[in-house]
Amino acid sequence: SAVDLRTAQKLCSAFPQYEADLLQRVCVFHSANSIFCAGAGLQEVANGVL
Numbered sequence: 001s002a003v004d005l006r007t008a009q010k011l012c013s014a015f016p017q018y019e020a021d022l023l024q025r026v027c028v029f030h031s032a033n034s035i036f037c038a039g040a041g042l043q044e045v046a047n048g049v050l
Contacts, residue, residue: 002041005049 003011018024041049 002039004041004044008040 018027
């Protein structure tokens with residue numbers, strides 16, 4: 001339930017697409033399931049991956 005490297009990479013590639021679309025005014029994050037994201041993956045932060 002945290003943002004890991006794979007998710008961070010996907011977000012980084014999605015943001016420029018969002019910003020380039022002048023019709024977009026807001027960006028809403030939601031999960032595919034009822035999962036809550038608490039933030040960065042602490043294990044990957046501790047290992048220096050993120």
